[in-house]
Amino acid sequence: MTETPFIEIEDLYFSRGDHEIFRGVNMTIPRGKVTAIMGPSGTGKTTLLKLIGGQLAPDRGRVLIDGQDVHRLSRKALFTLRKRMGMLFQSGALFSDLDVFENVAFPLRVHTDLPDTMVRDLVLLKLQAVGLRGARELTPAELSGGMARRVALARAVALDPELVLYDEPFVGQDPISMGVLVQLIKRLSQALQLTSVVVSHDIKETLSIADYLYLIADGQVVAHGTPQTLDINQDPRVSQFVHGEPDGPVPFHYPAEAFYRDILGQAALRQ
C-alpha cells in the first residue's frame, strides 16, 4: 500500500516541569485503520492525544495530520482542522446544560447550516447507532457512565470526521457496556472508514479491535506491530505488559528504601 499515513509523529519531546514525559517518540498512524497506543498508567497516553489534538505544544518534534503541522497552524486553522476530528473523552465531557439530543446536535449546529429537520434526522441516526435513540431527552446527569460515553461517541462522530481519538474508552465500564463499546468502535471505524486512535491499557479489548499497536513506556515507543507480533514479542517490557505480569521491568513497588530497614527502623539495625 502506498497510501500516506494520516498522522505522523516525529521525534516528539514533551515535559511537565522537570518531569520528562516523552523522549523522542516516533509513530505513523495509517489511514482508515484502528491504531492502539498502549502502555502502563502514567506513561502519558492521554498527553499524547492532547498533543495530537493540538491542545498541548511539544518541546521538540512535530505532529503532522494529513500533512499539516498541528502546532504551526494559526488558532483559526487549528479549529478548522479539528472539525475533521472527533475525540471521545474518558469522562464523556458532555455539556451539562444541554440534553442528550442537543449534545449530539451541537457540532452540527455550530458547523453547518442544515435545517432543523435534517439535524434531527442526523442526530437520531447517530443515537440509533449507539442504541440511545430513546434517551434523547435525558440530561447528562441522568445517564450512567457507559451511556454517557456512548452519547459522547455519537457526538464525536456527528460530523462524520476522518479521525477519531479515543481516550481510555473502556475504563470503568461493566462487562456489558465494555462489550458494547468494543463493538461500536469496531463497527463505526469500518462503516465510516475512520482512522481511529485508541489509547488504552485494557489489553484484551484493545487487541480485539486494533489493526496496529504501539506500546509506550519510559517516554519512548518500546514496541510496535500487529497484535499477533506483539503477542510473541520476547522483550521483557512488552511481555510483562501484554501478559499482565505484576512484577517485571515495570516494578510493582513505588521506589522506596529497603523494606526491612523501613519496618524495623534504625534501632533494629543497631542491634
Place this chain on the structure above:
Amino acid sequence: MQSKFSNGTARITRLGRKGCDLMEALGRAGVFLAQSAVGVPSREGWRLWVHQMHFVGVLSLAIVLVSGLFIGMVLALQGYTILVDFGAEQALGQMVALSLLRELAPVVAALLFAGRAGSALTAEIGLMKATEQLTSMEMIGVDPLRRVVAPRLWAGFVSLPILTVGFSVVGIWGGYLVGVEWLGVFEGSYWSNMQANVAFVNDVGNGVIKSLVFALVVTWIAVFQGYDLVPTSEGISRATTRTVVYSSLAVLGLDFVMTAVMFGGL
C-alpha cells in the same frame, strides 16, 4: 554571615519571582480579555448573550433592588436626624440622591454583583473546565472563549450599569418613603431640592461611568478566574473566593481614584 547573605538573596529571588508571576498573570488576563470580548457576535452569539443577560442580570435584580431600597431608607433616616438639628431637613432629597448616584449605588451594586453573579460565573466556568467540557468544545472546533466566555463578559458589562440605575431609583424612592411618608419632610421640597441640585452629567453621568468601569473589572475578574483556575474542587473554591475578594478590593480602590478625579477638583 554566609547564610544571612544567601537568606537575603533567596528572599529577593522569591519577591522577583512573585513579581514576574503577577505580570505574567496580568498579561494572560489581558490577552484573554482581548481574545474573548473583541469581535462581531453571530446570531447564535446574540442568543447566548440574551440567555446570560437573564442569568447574570435579571436574576441579580431582586438582591440589588431590595438592597437599594434599604440603603435609601437608612440614608433618609440618618440624614434626617442630622439635618433636622440645623433645620435643613428640606435638603434630605438632595442628600439621598447625591449619595446614591455618586457613590453608594455604583459601589454597593458592584459588590453585590460580585457576590451574586461574579462568584457564580467563576464556579460555572471552572466546573466546565474541570469536567473537560471546555476541552471537548475545543476539540469539536468551537472556541470556548467566543462561545462560553464572550456572552458572559458582555452580559456582565451591560447588566451591572442597568442594575446600578435601578439601585439608585429604588433607593431614592426608599428615601422618600422614610423621609416624606414617615418623618414628615415636605414632599415638594424633597423633590424640588433634588431636581435643583442634581446635575445630570456631573452626578448621574459620573455614577454611570463608575458603574461601567466596575462592570468591566468585576466581570473580567470573574470569568478569568474561572477560565484560569486549577481544575480541582479545591481550585474552584479558591478561585471563587478570589473573585469576590479581588473584585471587592478593585471596586473600592478604583472608586476612590475615580471619586478623586471626578469630584475632588483634581
